[in-house]
Amino acid sequence: MDLNENGFVTENLPALDGSDAKGVADAIAEILDSKKARDVKVLHVEDKTVIAEYFVLCTGNSSTQVKALAGEVEFRTEQRGLPPYSVEGRDNNSWILLDYSNVIVHIFSREAREFYNLEKLYED
Numbered sequence: 001m002d003l004n005e006n007g008f009v010t011e012n013l014p015a016l017d018g019s020d021a022k023g024v025a026d027a028i029a030e031i032l033d034s035k036k037a038r039d040v041k042v043l044h045v046e047d048k049t050v051i052a053e054y055f056v057l058c059t060g061n062s063s064t065q066v067k068a069l070a071g072e073v074e075f076r077t078e079q080r081g082l083p084p085y086s087v088e089g090r091d092n093n094s095w096i097l098l099d100y101s102n103v104i105v106h107i108f109s110r111e112a113r114e115f116y117n118l119e120k121l122y123e124d
Contacts, residue, residue: 016082021102024082025054028105031076032058037069037107045122053102055122059113063093069107070096 016024025042032040037058046053060066067090074084082100089096094112098105106118 013080016077016080019082021053024077024100024103025056027080028056028073028077028100028103029058031073032056032069032105032107035069035072036061036065038110039113041119043119043122048122052104054104055118056103056105057108057113057118058106059108059110061110063109066093066096066107066109070098070105073098073105073107 013027016027019027029040029042037060040056040058043055043057044053045055058069060069070087070090074087077083077100084098084100084105086099087096088099094109095116096107098107108116
């Protein structure tokens with residue numbers, strides 16, 4: 001670990017740009033897990049949709065945590081050279097989506113995750 005220009009500790013982790021989709025999905029799942037996201041899942045969806053190879057799903061305990069989880073994923077992936085192409089739902093307290101092209105991250109409130117039930121649609 002090193003200190004950045006503001007004196008904060010940073011991790012020396014490998015860059016994510018150029019990583020395969022599975023590596024990006026697993027790295028994002030680790031970020032979410034480290035921030036206490038609930039029920040983190042990585043789903044291989046390449047055979048079921050053309051929009052991505054992997055979905056990373058998780059649940060936040062509150063609307064505040066949903067936003068914080070999305071912010072942390074965005075911040076930490078940017079530090080590793082891979083900012084999201086887009087972020088949808090920032091003003092929505094129940095579902096935020098981060099698009100990394102071949103990996104799409106879905107951060108849900110408990111209610112939204114139960115309602116949309118993406119696992120049922122995309123899980124083997």
